[in-house]
Each structure stands twice: as structure tokens, then as C-alpha cells.
Amino acid sequence: MPVTRGALALRPAAAPARGPALRLVRPGDGVDAEVRAVAGAAVRLVVEVLAGTRPAHQLSLVAVPAVCRVMAARHGPGAHGRRVVPPKVLSTRLQRPSAAVAETVAVVVVAGRVHALALRLEHMRGRWRCTALETTAP
Template identity: 80%
Template sequence: MRRRSGESAVRIVRYRPPATEGALALRPVTVPVRGPGLRVVRPGDGMGAEVRAVADAAVRLIVEVLAGTRPVHQLSLVAVPAVCREVASHGSTGVRGNRVVPPKVLSSRVQRPSPAVAEAVAVVVVAGRVHALALRLAHTRGRWRCTALETTAP
């Protein structure tokens, strides 16, 4: 999730199912083996209770803003201004028919590629549909802030 200068802090990813051209997609896929690198933060391992709490709060806030159930200015507690602006421009109403569908976080994971950077991924429900959410947190000036976001949510 590296950004180039002038590139938006939020990227909306459109899901496209893989084309199988009438054949079953059962052929095994070879996955390159990586050496030791990133690891998943487990609750209680002492590596980042603070990071986990901030990541959970950021995911929850972002999903609620995207669903339209929370004002975007509250996102500034855990995100940089560029992310707040982009999420505000992509936020949906969260309304389905005449009722508001509350967003829900189904699962989330956090990993730390370096001591000052954490990455979180989550499976969320926005407006009754399941979406993916990925965000990068950076530790600057004594606090964790969301600096980049990728999502399949509208």
C-alpha cells in the first residue's frame, strides 16, 4: 500500500470474479514461499495491545462513516486528514429501503512489518453486503494514525 506523490490516500477496489472460461478453477496454484517477515499479532502476546486497540477503533470508525451512521469528522481521531477527506467523498448512505442497515465488523487481523508501522485487514458488512478493508497505521508524534486505506466498499 505504498503511495506515490499526488496519489490518493484511499483506494476503492472493484471486485471482479476470476474468468474461468467455462472450466472449473480446480488447477492448483503455486504460491511463492517467503522467508520470515510479517507476523500476525495475537491477543496477549505483548507486541501491541495499543496497536490492536487503535486498529479495531479505526476499522469500526471507517466502516461506520462509509455506512453513513457516523459523521466523518470523528474519523480524525484515528486518521490523517487525507484519509478523512477521501472517506468523506466515498461514504454511502447505509440506507436500504426505508431502514438503516448498521455496519458490522466480521473479523480483523493486525500485523506489524516494522515497529512504527502496522497493517490491519478486516471483513466488514456495509449496507447489507460483505466487503474487504485494508489500512495502514503509522506511529508518529506518539500516536497511531491511519495513513492509507483500501476497500471494496462503495
């Protein structure tokens, strides 16, 4: 038996099983880049519809029909001769509660007033689509 001289003498155990290695994920990597791009486009489209600078039917590029119908009912055709202040997106945040779901929130300025947006995006049939929308804008 070897002499330990003050060190704890334990037989080395087998190396612990390791799960997948952790990696640094940078903005713009893989799927997150795709969902961030769709979320950004959806936020811009919604803000432009709210401001009256874009017709609501163009939301069909990123939203399911139910969301498009609600927005069209609330925000009909454009400004019709009145001066429109361009909308502005101040900040956005994105989270992924699951692999096929992303939720984004944004702080925006529409008609000179600050509002909040919340969008739920779901991956269906190979595309990210806005399936729910909430806003503080009128």
C-alpha cells in the same frame, strides 16, 4: 588421556552465544495491545462512516487529514431518513511489518453486503494514525 569407550571424545567448546531469549507474546501485551486497540477502533469508525451511521469528520480521531478528506468526499453526511442497517465487523487481522507500522485487514458487512478493508497505521508523534485506507465498499 582419558578412555572414551565408544563416546566421541571432543573437547567441549565454549557455549554458543545466545541472542535475546524468545518469549511468548499474548494478545494484549504491551505495544501490540495499543496498536490492536487503535486498529479495532479505526476499523469500526471506517465501517460506520461507510454505513452512513457516523459522519466522516470523526475519522480524525484515528486518521491523518488526507484519509479524512477522501472519506468525507466519498461518504458525506448520514442516511437522512432512510433505514440504515448497522454495519458489522466479521473478522480482523493485524501484522507488524516494522516497529512503527501496522497493517490491518478486516472483513465487514455494510448495507447487507460483505466488503474488505485494509488500513495502514503508522506511529507518529506518539500516536498511531491511519495513513492509508483501501476498501471494496462503494
